[in-house]
Amino acid sequence: MRYLPHTPEDIHEMLKVIGVDTVDDLFHTIPDACRNSTPMDLPPAMSEWDLNAHMDSLAATMASSNEYRVFIGAGSYNHHIPSSVPYLLSRSEFATAYTPYQPEISQGTLQGIYEFQTLVTRLLGMDVATASHYDGATGLSEALLMAVKKTKRKKVAVSVLCHPFHREVIRTYMDPAGVEVVEVPYTPEGRTDLKALEAMDDLAAVAVQSPNFFGVVEDLKGFSDTIHAKKGVMIGSFTEAIAWGLMKNPGRQGVDIVAGDGQSLGIPKAFGGPGLGLLASTKAHMRQLPGRLVGATTDLDGKRGFVLTLAAREQHIRREKATSNICSNNGLCALNAAMYMASLGGSGFRRLAQINHNKAEYLKKALAGAGVEITFASPTFNEFVVKFPKGFEATYERLLAKMVVAGLPLERFYPELQGHYLLCVTETLSKTDLDQLVKEVTA
Amino acid sequence: MRYLPHTPEDIHEMLKVIGVDTVDDLFHTIPDACRNSTPMDLPPAMSEWDLNAHMDSLAATMASSNEYRVFIGAGSYNHHIPSSVPYLLSRSEFATAYTPYQPEISQGTLQGIYEFQTLVTRLLGMDVATASHYDGATGLSEALLMAVKKTKRKKVAVSVLCHPFHREVIRTYMDPAGVEVVEVPYTPEGRTDLKALEAMDDLAAVAVQSPNFFGVVEDLKGFSDTIHAKKGVMIGSFTEAIAWGLMKNPGRQGVDIVAGDGQSLGIPKAFGGPGLGLLASTKAHMRQLPGRLVGATTDLDGKRGFVLTLAAREQHIRREKATSNICSNNGLCALNAAMYMASLGGSGFRRLAQINHNKAEYLKKALAGAGVEITFASPTFNEFVVKFPKGFEATYERLLAKMVVAGLPLERFYPELQGHYLLCVTETLSKTDLDQLVKEVTA
Amino acid sequence: LNEPLLWEKGKKGRCGFSLPECDVDEVSFEGDLAGDGPDFPDLSEVEVVRHYTRLSTWNFGVDTGMYPLGSCTMKYNPKVNERQASLTGFADAHPLLPEVRTQGALKLMYDLEHFLKELTGMDAVTLQPAAGAHGELTGILMIYAYHKKKGQIRTKMLVPDTAHGTNPASGALCGYTPVAVPVNGEGIMRVEDVRELMDEDTAGIMVTNPNTLGLFEENIREICEIVHDKGGLVYGDGANLNAIMGYVKMGEIGVDVMHFNLHKTFSTPHGGGGPGSGPVAVNKTLEPFLPVPRVEKIQDTYRLVTDYPDSIGRMMTFYGHFGVMVRAYSYILSMGAEGLKEASAHAVLNANYIKERLKDTFHLAFDKTCMHECVFSDARQEEDGVTTLDIAKRLIDYGFHPPTIYFPLVVHGALMIEPTETETKEDIDNFIDTLKAIAKEAKESPELLKNAPTRSKVRRLDETAAARKPCLCG
């Protein structure tokens, strides 16, 4: 077995040193009553080659974005990833290391994460960013818990245009913490209803996503002003990080904590994970942040170096008094995102966002021109809601057979939006792809 | 342009230092009469993504051994390659380095090649092996030139069962060197005719391949004895290195120089290249070997280290008096082969050869049982010649449509073997694949 | 070789990305909500590649050498599994594709759940949690939901004092106050202590077995019975599952719910701190509370089903760390039942071998047969003024990653060594000889340890200053 190096002689010699006869003797501390009643019934061990063939066959069933034109975003976005990024990420010094508990031999990870944190603060206009969280939903839930702890209030408001799955996760997290979750409805323009928020009281925080689930850009400033007037915490969220190439960043809109999803930043969709939770805040919230933080310091010789810091927030030091139970984060995904942001650079990031915007607007206009209803008139980024004509289900199936996935039906998430679809366009789709969709949809 | 880092400011500053106005001014030493008359007419620059799509479309036309059952060997063999090997090979420290002229910062390559040389000598039973050659054919040609120089004779004998393409390359190399090439015919048993060699005189060397082009294992000892009696050099060759897992190695059969193809040792077929030429010899021929050699030595502190050595044989020192003009070799392929041999180990290598043998013999027997003529009765390794029934061309096409490539027609190479095919079976084909071939062939 | 920070490099206008030509009209994004784009440095591809290549060389990974970090199970990560995870069909699949176009991924998840059930004798599994601690939270949420469904609000949770910090922290997220269960002279929990502490205000107990001393909780069955008798549930922390595959099924010894650390036990790369994956297995009692969506097989079609009214809900946006699942699934298929059992056997063999060979050199916290890890302390070296930290740092100079230090908390100055099954005897011997040499140095020239490490990129770092005046971005 190529992963188990011991030869029978190795085992024999080691047992002799230990002073027992068989390896099973080493398991004598396990009472008989605790032993397996039956062996594990697993498939017989596969060779590398059989495994490859098996995995190829499973993977072949999937409608990968490489073969299909997939007009779905909704929290997972198809962006080009430069070959240099997965190559660098595959370097075993990054991939096979553990959490950098020994900073002297982990400066690669540590500097990489310090740079990641910095890029995230610059992207979002925040003072501090963590070393990563699992994904947008879990980060957002933790952000709300931060606000609850900070304000000692037990009610939070969440825009109904936060990603529906994020809202589900929030409910899961808030319930046992005894936190009430109220939802802020949306307006006919496809925006979170600021007026509704104004009417709410005793809020620890409000969470608003921009671009929201409908792709509509929200005016976060208005929500910041409103919640701050109520002494609550303003939490901004997002699922499409590329939008910040064009949109005014949360920091400039008075947001206190930002919890968003970073999958767009060069991370493969991978059927939903691993992705990346981005969590950043103003300085005021720094010591409430959950998860790892990397900080700069100096070594014995005065040389710059990096360490995990502010561990007093964390479970391995504070146990039940920690700001969170998080231990492993999504470190390699954070490094992945940093490599991607470094590859794009500021100029490239902005240009890429612009290209995304151009393409989405092109499709929007073309569909409108073809008589499709564009449900919300507000400005959007990358995603928008349309109402397709009756009987579109058949068109959808026909397109699927042609390797086109024509958006996400919204009724499941918003029952009032029957016949509506959320469409997403990124730089990966060509004008030809967009024209084809318009043609087929209106055929 | 992501591969050209200079910004306009960079260029401006540099030009200022140089003291010229434009980059084109730096080309003033090129006389007008030497300038391009027309610009290069190349396709417009492609983005990474367009390039990926384009290359995917080209690659998709190819009958890869991953999708097809390919019963062809004939100098290029389909063997399993552990994922660990290409991964290690992709480490940029190996891949993006140059020839190790600066040994202090090239010990990775140097130790790796030293180990490669050692593994090759152990595989072939030789005293010395070079750091690699281009492929079997070029290595074999250089081996013959070694013998010509050594013996000062201008005639060499080559078995007609050396790979036909190898023999073509030999002719290309020998012609301007004024060396006469005579071919040793084969016997009805599919072996090189030792008697015919006995009748030849004034030979610098004889080259015999084993397993030969028909897959038949040759008795190299007989040829060694005969050519040595004539004071010529015995050169052994091979295209399927895995055979040495079962066959008696050339060193034990009196061979002086071995020149074979190492593609089988974990190197992708890659439509024929890059592969690997293995060139090894007894000590007596060491200083006539072409190409790089790595040797062990010590550094100033007495620490073990490795360097390129015996450079006095080489073109950069000896120029026209060098043993060869070779400069770049196939270093990374040599490292690839070393990684593969290290992964298999001696025990694994032998077992793998046995599995190959088992499968090939299974097919041979099954075909024979189904009435197909097995042309040569001699023992073979991995490959053997069959005569398919008349009208087999249609079956061949039918099989091709079913993604099976049913061997290599031999008539092109040996006109007397009309209707004969060379079939190859390695560990990559399953019993099911073999049974399918038998069934279809005899249907 | 040094390497500056990203923004100390580059020049405006460079780009390491192949920006596609835009084949549609430009549409400006204007108005109040328009921003200026992020202030990132602009770098060419070669700058990016060299930057991260250099950074990588300052790191130590499993491919670099032995990484005996206790309770982290740093075994070798097979390269072939990286191939599987990067297959286009997996890496490039959108999570919201129509189910008919995702059958391969769903089958993989379904089968992986089944494998985990087989491994543990549990009845149902969710793969959704993102990491071990996230799995713990999932499990505790289910315990909470279970009690709540019965109309009970319990306020306490038994947690042995050998437990990982994540245990009390996870409990706290559901409002449970941890109640410490002490370890006895044998390094395990006593039945009497549990009996005394368990009551009907207590939701249950969180047990790591083998525990973080590397010792099997021999009284686990009795403890489970006591907890169950009081209406509580038993949570199993699977961090140390690598010790007992094929030997013990958690579901058979009384555990009601447990999490796995897929990345540890099933050999996926730890990524410098993640992503991990923390599936949770439960028995029938807790099955209704599992997170949604669940993967089910309905007439040969795999489906994501959400229709479970008692479910605690979603734990992540999508279905968990699928990429990690691919690797773990591949690993299990490569090993088979016998291979996994052998892995545990060799892991335990290696730990006991180290324990035996080092117990005359270092103080052994509990001198008995251990499972996959053993815990020493610096008790003997203390007299020379040398601490566990010094020993750990000195190991770096010899090319080893240090063990886990100062944990578990019950052992003062702990050195917690988990060699895993993928180390060769030669490397283990080398590690042992090195530790012996260091012990000798501790006596003869302790300054060598105090000054260590000297061969790393940086020497010891000022962690106090880092925390006092945090500088978290540049």
Add this chain to the structure above:
Amino acid sequence: LNEPLLWEKGKKGRCGFSLPECDVDEVSFEGDLAGDGPDFPDLSEVEVVRHYTRLSTWNFGVDTGMYPLGSCTMKYNPKVNERQASLTGFADAHPLLPEVRTQGALKLMYDLEHFLKELTGMDAVTLQPAAGAHGELTGILMIYAYHKKKGQIRTKMLVPDTAHGTNPASGALCGYTPVAVPVNGEGIMRVEDVRELMDEDTAGIMVTNPNTLGLFEENIREICEIVHDKGGLVYGDGANLNAIMGYVKMGEIGVDVMHFNLHKTFSTPHGGGGPGSGPVAVNKTLEPFLPVPRVEKIQDTYRLVTDYPDSIGRMMTFYGHFGVMVRAYSYILSMGAEGLKEASAHAVLNANYIKERLKDTFHLAFDKTCMHECVFSDARQEEDGVTTLDIAKRLIDYGFHPPTIYFPLVVHGALMIEPTETETKEDIDNFIDTLKAIAKEAKESPELLKNAPTRSKVRRLDETAAARKPCLCG
């Protein structure tokens, strides 16, 4: 960290390979011709992986840092091209597949030949040669065949004394005695010298342009005319093509046959010494002599054609280093005509910038505008007893790969610097400042140079001992 030799590791019975189960009967291989199998060490996968991972860390590659090795064109190798070369359709394709199933590869080769023709204004190309020197041999064989076809046996070949050693060595393989053409005070060949040396016993001339001093052979047209007038042919060594893409077409200035170093100019990784690829381009005169098989397009189908009676024959078993072709083809498609011209422009800019900034510090062999590389010498440092070798080794301590040294032979103690176009101005400035600092050290503390390198895996190695008592295997 040290790492033993392969056979100093491992233990009989280990395996780092997944040996498949054998699904057919065992058939023993017996008799006189049966052997025992090779005496290789048996290693587990983790041992193999760590072995080569450690070895790799002792190497310096382009991804490590600036690699200004003159005449080797160590530019950055785009990662995306590795993807292309490893596509299953390419990597896993047998060379003898039926042509109908290899159209993609053949089209790629056909188009790449066309690109190379466009770059050089030549009429036909073979991609078959395995490396630059192999391309040279191919070219010389064609010259030989050309003369032979005319019934002439010529015996000499003009070779400038700036030429690479491969030039005379390639000539020698066809029986040509090299006749040296001296370099003039301007670093290039004089027309008069060629006129004097060229005669009807001389097969032609081998010209590297720009030459290895980084200087354009300004008299090339006249030289070509003289050679042609005497019935000779002009061989162009393409090693330095990176200087003139888009500026000069070799076919237009009189070159009859030339080789490319695909791996240099078109940015494929050099692999620690190969594999390279050395296509050869010819004009109409020589086209009939090209090696077979040739790739042709016949009614939309690409075919391998061998039917050329005057062909010199095959140069390799199959069609050359296809994997390298894939990378070069991808590179050309990524760059386009403008990008390639810009690459040459920046390569020349960088070399001149270095020349200007260092010419006060180091002796410049020929003080004039250079092309893509510039050649200094140790003439000024000699007085302090410091040699080119010392300077080169000291550069290692500063994190740079040394330039080519002691070549070209016409410059005593040469330092031949080729920065390439992919280096940033910052790295080039850093390199320049470092060389200045080293020059200062040479004056003030020459022992620093004499002892260099000190930061590498090993210090200076005893090459004499290595050659005197060769130890070539273990």
